[in-house]
Amino acid sequence: MHAAVVVFPGSNCDRDLAVAFEAAGAKVSMVWHKDTKLPDGVDIVGVPGGFSFGDYLRCGAIAANSPICNEVKAHADRGGYAIGICNGFQVLAETGVLPGALLRNAGLKYICKTVGLNVVTSQCVYTEGYSAGDVIDIPIAHHDGNYFADDETIARLQDEDRVAFTYTDNPNGAKSDIAGILSANKRVLGMMPHPERAADPGHGGTDGQALFRALSGMLTPA
Amino acid sequence: MKARVHVMLKNGVLDPQGEAVRHALGAMGFDGVNGVRQGKVIELDLADGTTEATVNEMCEKLLSNMVIESYTVEMS
Numbered sequence: 001m002h003a004a005v006v007v008f009p010g011s012n013c014d015r016d017l018a019v020a021f022e023a024a025g026a027k028v029s030m031v032w033h034k035d036t037k038l039p040d041g042v043d044i045v046g047v048p049g050g051f052s053f054g055d056y057l058r059c060g061a062i063a064a065n066s067p068i069c070n071e072v073k074a075h076a077d078r079g080g081y082a083i084g085i086c087n088g089f090q091v092l093a094e095t096g097v098l099p100g101a102l103l104r105n106a107g108l109k110y111i112c113k114t115v116g117l118n119v120v121t122s123q124c125v126y127t128e129g130y131s132a133g134d135v136i137d138i139p140i141a142h143h144d145g146n147y148f149a150d151d152e153t154i155a156r157l158q159d160e161d162r163v164a165f166t167y168t169d170n171p172n173g174a175k176s177d178i179a180g181i182l183s184a185n186k187r188v189l190g191m192m193p194h195p196e197r198a199a200d201p202g203h204g205g206t207d208g209q210a211l212f213r214a215l216s217g218m219l220t221p222a
Numbered sequence: 223m224k225a226r227v228h229v230m231l232k233n234g235v236l237d238p239q240g241e242a243v244r245h246a247l248g249a250m251g252f253d254g255v256n257g258v259r260q261g262k263v264i265e266l267d268l269a270d271g272t273t274e275a276t277v278n279e280m281c282e283k284l285l286s287n288m289v290i291e292s293y294t295v296e297m298s
Binding site: 057058061062065093094099100101103104105106107108146148149150173 | 234235236238239242283284285287289290
């Protein structure tokens with residue numbers, strides 16, 4: 001598996017994501033936001049957490065219009081795999097690769113803690129290592145993680161089995177407790193919680209490991 | 223020439239910041255504030271001849287997120 005991790009000014013989970021991919025056996029290439037091309041043979045693109053462009057205007061909005069994001073969008077459009085975590089989820093929502101948007105947390109506070117997630121579906125490459133109904137502990141660290149989409153979109157996500165994770169105890173006001181969603185072809189995952197921060201015993205939890213392990217060896221290049 | 227863009231959350235999208243401001247006003251003794259919605263104003267200093275259509279395009283591509291926000295443009 002060859003993973004590309006995108007780096008924006010203000011990304012701060014790029015290295016953590018690279019380490020998690022490498023631990024699962026991937027070769028990792030770091031890609032700068034001004035790059036106009038993904039490396040050849042990339043199986044999956046990781047859009048990491050952080051505060052790209054200082055969260056100016058809206059979280060992820062400026063990053064979503066950077067040169068590399070045109071490539072990420074094209075990669076997703078031709079059926080490529082991509083995972084956006086935290087700010088990366090905000091970026092993918094802003095590009096339109098994933099539906100909806102991430103609003104300010106309902107309690108207006110930045111929340112940094114480990115939360116329980118329900119694994120809603122195991123019918124995608126990211127959650128194959130879990131069983132539907134599993135509850136896993138994964139950290140969150142965000143100010144704008146309150147998932148919003150209109151009722152019709154939420155219903156479609158649920159009907160099409162595209163809700164990957166929900167919170168066991170909704171921390172941020174997200175509609176229908178949604179913590180992570182999938183694209184229509186289930187090859188793009190966006191999630192606010194940080195599986196890469198629960199991927200090594202030294203992190204204090206390893207519930208995120210199964211996500212990265214499931215990816216290795218299962219991906220076909222786009 | 224200048225353009226002033228107003229970006230507001232759409233009706234039906236919860237505005238927790240506006241709600242917090244409404245609570246604060248109530249706590250300060252300002253009665254009768256039934257609702258507060260908080261948006262943003264973006265001022266653009268534009269080359270002469272820039273059309274409103276171009277500003278609309280800027281709004282739709284970057285300045286607002288049409289999933290959650292609406293915008294209005296004032297050209298001057």
